[in-house]
Amino acid sequence: MRYADAGDRTGPIRYHGPQIARNDKHMQNKFRGVMQSPVTPLKDDFSLDLPTFERLLDFHVRAGAPAISWPHHKGESLNLTIDERKLFAEAAVKVVGGRVPVTIHVSALAVEDTMALARHAQAIGADGILAITPYFWAPTVEAIEAYFTRLCRFIDLPVLSYNSPSYLNGVEITGELMARLIDTLPNFVGVKEASFNSEKFLEISRAALVLRPNFAMLTGVEFLLPSVPLGGVGSYSAAGSICPNLCNELFDTCITGEWAKARELQYKMTRLWHLFKDQYPSSLKGGMVIMGRPVGPTRAPLPTATPERQAYIRAQLEDLGIVATEPHGW
Amino acid sequence: MIFDPGLVHAPLTPFSPDRRIDFALYERIIAFHLRYGAQALAVPMHVGESVSLTDAERRALIEFAVERAANVPVMAHVSDAGTGIAAALAQHAQRARAAAIIATTPYYWTPPPDMVLQHFSQIGAAVDLPFFVLNAPDDMAGSKINAALAVKLIGKLPNFCGVIDSSLDWQFMTELLTEAGRVRPDFVLIAGNELMVSAGAIGARGMMSALAVIAPKLVSELAVLCHAQKFFEARALQERAAALRQVVKQGGVATLKAAAGIMGRDCGAPRPPLLPLDAAAEKKLAVKLATLPFLTAEPHGW
Numbered sequence: 262m263r264y265a266d267a268g269d270r271t272g273p274i275r276y277h278g279p280q281i282a283r284n285d286k287h288m289q290n291k292f293r294g295v296m297q298s299p300v301t302p303l304k305d306d307f308s309l310d311l312p313t314f315e316r317l318l319d320f321h322v323r324a325g326a327p328a329i330s331w332p333h334h335k336g337e338s339l340n341l342t343i344d345e346r347k348l349f350a351e352a353a354v355k356v357v358g359g360r361v362p363v364t365i366h367v368s369a370l371a372v373e374d375t376m377a378l379a380r381h382a383q384a385i386g387a388d389g390i391l392a393i394t395p396y397f398w399a400p401t402v403e404a405i406e407a408y409f410t411r412l413c414r415f416i417d418l419p420v421l422s423y424n425s426p427s428y429l430n431g432v433e434i435t436g437e438l439m440a441r442l443i444d445t446l447p448n449f450v451g452v453k454e455a456s457f458n459s460e461k462f463l464e465i466s467r468a469a470l471v472l473r474p475n476f477a478m479l480t481g482v483e484f485l486l487p488s489v490p491l492g493g494v495g496s497y498s499a500a501g502s503i504c505p506n507l508c509n510e511l512f513d514t515c516i517t518g519e520w521a522k523a524r525e526l527q528y529k530m531t532r533l534w535h536l537f538k539d540q541y542p543s544s545l546k547g548g549m550v551i552m553g554r555p556v557g558p559t560r561a562p563l564p565t566a567t568p569e570r571q572a573y574i575r576a577q578l579e580d581l582g583i584v585a586t587e588p589h590g591w
Numbered sequence: 592m593i594f595d596p597g598l599v600h601a602p603l604t605p606f607s608p609d610r611r612i613d614f615a616l617y618e619r620i621i622a623f624h625l626r627y628g629a630q631a632l633a634v635p636m637h638v639g640e641s642v643s644l645t646d647a648e649r650r651a652l653i654e655f656a657v658e659r660a661a662n663v664p665v666m667a668h669v670s671d672a673g674t675g676i677a678a679a680l681a682q683h684a685q686r687a688r689a690a691a692i693i694a695t696t697p698y699y700w701t702p703p704p705d706m707v708l709q710h711f712s713q714i715g716a717a718v719d720l721p722f723f724v725l726n727a728p729d730d731m732a733g734s735k736i737n738a739a740l741a742v743k744l745i746g747k748l749p750n751f752c753g754v755i756d757s758s759l760d761w762q763f764m765t766e767l768l769t770e771a772g773r774v775r776p777d778f779v780l781i782a783g784n785e786l787m788v789s790a791g792a793i794g795a796r797g798m799m800s801a802l803a804v805i806a807p808k809l810v811s812e813l814a815v816l817c818h819a820q821k822f823f824e825a826r827a828l829q830e831r832a833a834a835l836r837q838v839v840k841q842g843g844v845a846t847l848k849a850a851a852g853i854m855g856r857d858c859g860a861p862r863p864p865l866l867p868l869d870a871a872a873e874k875k876l877a878v879k880l881a882t883l884p885f886l887t888a889e890p891h892g893w
Contacts, residue, residue, distance in 0.1 A: 459759040459786040463833040487761045487789030490822035491829065520820050524794055528772075531765040 291362050292389065292421060292451050292477040293494040294327030295485070295508035297501040298366070300542055300549070301336045301349065302556035309345055310557055311352060316591050317502070317556065318356040324505035324588065329357050330364040330391055330497060335542040338366055340560040343374050350378075351385050362388035364421065370396050372408065376415055383416045390416065391453060393423035394432050402438050413446040420448055424465070425455040425481065433461070436468035443472045453497055454488075455481025466492045482534055483508060486527040489515040499541075500533045502556075503548050503578070504587045507533075529581055536577050540564055547571045551578055553590035592750050593777050594691050594721035596664060598814040599799040600629035600807075601636040603848060604644070604652065605859045612648055613859060614655060620804070620858065621659045623893055627807030628814070632656055633666040633693060637730050638801040638844055641668055642698070643862040649680060654687045664690030670725065672698040674710045678717035685718045692718060693755060695725035696734040707736065708743055715748040722750045727757040727783060737763070738770040745775045755799055756790065757783030768794045785810060785832040788825050791817035804851050804858070806835055806889045831885050838879045842868060849873050853880055855892035 299321060302313035321329060331353050332338040332346060341349075350365045357363050365387045367378035372395060382390050392412055394405050413420045422442075426433035434442075434452065442449050452469070454462055457480070469476040470492050480488045482499040501508045511530055514523035537544045543559040547566025551574060558565040566574070578584050602624055605616040624632060634656040635641040635649060644652065649669075657665045667684030669692050671677040681692045694714050696707050715722040724744070728735035735758060744751045754771075756764055764780060771778040772794075781797040782790035790798075798817070803810045809831055816825035839846045844861050849868040851858045853876065860867040868876065880886060 457761040459761070459789040460833065460836070461759075462789070463786065463830065464837070467830050467833060484761045484765070486765075486792045490788050490792050490826060492826065518823055520792060520822065524792070527765060527793070528769040531762070531769055534762070535766060 290450065290475045290477045290494060292328060292364070292419075292479065295483055295496055295498045295501060295512050296328040296330055296479075297321040297326035297498050297505070297508075298330045298333040298335055299353075300502060300546055300556055301332055301341065303558055303560065305557065307558060307560050309349065311349075313556055314349060314352055315356045317554070318353055320554065320591050321501065321505070322357055322360050324501075325509045326361060326501065326505070327495070328362045328364065328388075329353060330366060333366050333391075333497060335499065335545065336366070337542065337560055337563065338368065339370065340563070343369065343378065346378060347381050350382060350387065354385050354387055364389040364391050366391045366423075368393040368396070368423065375412065379412060379416045379418070383418050387418065389419035389421060389450070391421040391423055393425060394429060394434065396429070399430060399432055402435060405432070405434065406438055406441060409442050409449065410446065413442075413449050416448075418448065419450040420446070421451040421453060421477065421479070422449070423453040423455065424461075426461070427456065434465065436464040439465050440468040440472060443469055443476065450475075451477025451479060453479050453481055457481065457484055459487065459491075462488060462491055462493070483511060483530050484527075485511055485515040486520075486523050499537055499545070500530065502545065502554065503537075503552055504533065504583050506587050507583070532577075532581060533583070536574065540566065540570070544570065544574060548574045548578060551575045551584070552587065592721050592752050593779070594723075594752050595779055595796055596631035596666065596691070596781070597797050597818070598628060598811065599631040599633050599666065599781065599797060600624040600803045601633045601638050601799055601801045602656075603804055603844070603851065603858045604635050604639040606862050607859065610862055612644075612652065616859065617652070617655065618659055619893055620856075621656060623856065624803060624807070625660065625663055627803065627890065628811035629663060629803065631664045631666055631690070632660055633668060633799055636668050636693075636799075636801070637727070638847060639668075640844060640862055640865070641670065643865070646676070646680070650683050650687070653684055653689055657688050666691040666693050666723065668693045668725075669714065670695045670698070672700065674713050677710070678714050681714050681718045681720070685720050689720065691721040691723060691752075693723045693725050695727055696731050696736065698731070701732070702734060704740060707734075708740060711740075711744055711751075712747050715744065715751050719750060721752045722748060723753050723755050723779075723781070724751070725755045725757070725783065726763070729757065735763075738766040741767055741771045741778075742774055745771060745778070752777070753779030753781060755781040755783045756795070759784070759786055759789075761789060761793065764790060764793045764795065785813065785836060786829070787813055787817045787832075788822050788829040791820070791825075792822050801847060802832065802835055802839070804847070804856065805839065805854055806832075806886060808889055809835070809885060831883070834883055835886075838876070838883065842872070846876060849876055850880060853877050854886075854889065
């Protein structure tokens with residue numbers, strides 16, 4: 262598959278069909294592989310750009326995303342109003358049209374908004390929701406337990422939790438809490454574990470997988486090489502709008518244990534992560550311009566990538582071989 | 592300069608009731624580690640209470656370990672607050688025929704990056720031995736290194752051959768091997784503890800173990816599988832090591848020494864300011880260790 266506007270030096274999308282169909286032993290859980298969480302396209306006046314969002318969703322599905330999840334922090338979730346989030350959530354479910362599962366990230370500053378977004382996700386036919394531990398209040402373990410318990414009982418959809426201690430001042434889901442939640446909540450099906458730390462990942466995976474073997478142990482961004490050998494079944498994607506081929510190849514090599522190749526790909530992915538982590542997701546949106554998929558500016562307080570920053574990103578993407586091997590345009 | 596030590600055991604330092612180093616017992620501890628799979632020793636690491644030893648004691652310990660370890664390489668841990676003191680310890684280690692030196696960021700000073708660079712540069716330049724930087728932010732009040740520092744050190748020190756990482760941080764390890772590997776392809780990452788599977792998958796070539804005094808067979812089998820790149824097969828052993836680590840982690844060296852005693856290898860009490868576990872805490876520890884069935888396969892006694 263090659264796109265009409267792809268120049269000679271750009272690579273095609275290497276799409277082998279949805280990753281969910283690969284590797285039978287992991288068939289139990291539909292949340293696996295490098296799942297794509299689209300950025301939120303904005304017009305120059307910072308209002309939502311629905312047509313570009315629809316294009317982007319379709320691009321991700323055609324490029325082999327095993328699932329779609331929106332709006333992660335990368336999608337500027339906290340800079341969108343609740344009404345805007347509902348509008349684009351509906352678009353996501355509609356455009357994806359059942360080709361792959363769609364989960365809605367419902368984390369909001371106010372827990373009551375989270376509950377409303379979760380109900381809305383269920384009403385529009387989403388396949389699941391994702392929720393981080395509550396923001397700001399430094400909740401105790403008991404408060405986190407009460408939060409997830411209420412959320413899971415509020416809807417019938419599968420619920421994925423999100424553990425991100427480095428962004429939330431050490432607030433985290435412990436292994437013991439994970440075991441209690443799994444024990445009491447049948448729709449508590451996975452975790453986006455974003456500590457990027459062996460001990461934390463193992464603490465949760467040891468507690469979870471013995472109780473629910475198909476529990477989805479996912480990493481925050483594409484750190485598949487260190488997580489897959491420990492029971493990880495995938496990740497959400499930071500760089501997927503730039504390099505969907507690399508995402509899918511990295512997952513395949515990890516799942517099949519091709520360690521030398523996986524290491525090479527993981528190192529490349531890590532260089533991309535460090536490139537985009539700086540001013541995330543502004544740098545990512547800047548990189549998408551270079552890949553022929555412009556999605557507009559970033560809402561304040563996040564900066565928008567300057568032309569100088571874009572030039573730097575272009576040089577890095579060329580050096581990494583991304584421009585030559587990944588799809589250009591929509 | 593390549594130094595690839597494989598499985599490195601980090602022994603405890605035993606003290607007699609009058610708080611002197613018990614060299615007779617230390618000899619026994621070293622012999623135990625050598626018998627149960629140590630391919631190198633690291634002496635005295637934080638788990639060996641390095642910070643509670645006098646300068647003279649550290650030197651004596653390294654000389655003793657080198658002599659008793661015979662052909663097994665001894666890596667000398669020379670970390671200190673003062674750069675000059677650490678560099679002098681490094682020079683002593685070289686004279687004592689240690690195989691390599693290890694240093695972490697300076698104690699106490701909450702050093703900014705330039706200070707850390709100078710500190711390591713001077714320690715490394717003081718010797719011709721292979722030099723490893725220990726990245727242990729949990730031990731060092733958050734003080735840590737990054738890949739950029741490693742690249743700068745490679746430019747300054749031909750003997751800077753690797754990092755021992757206790758951070759368990761996937762981002763750091765991956766970035767380190769990506770960046771350092773580009774300028775020094777034989778750069779070595781050693782996992783600073785027994786959580787080896789992720790580190791090994793990322794590219795770590797060795798492992799440093801304090802838990803070997805409790806479960807040397809488990810540690811050895813884990814190291815063998817990881818060395819063979821059998822990471823899926825190593826998962827069950829990794830989960831056991833994580834479970835053991837979780838039990839002994841709280842309380843640090845005092846807990847580790849108590850656990851060694853429960854395994855029939857009395858290594859004495861820690862030195863002040865560390866306090867030994869009281870009887871109730873020790874009983875609780877014994878109960879927790881008894882919930883780990885795999886420990887029955889480990890040696891009891893020496």
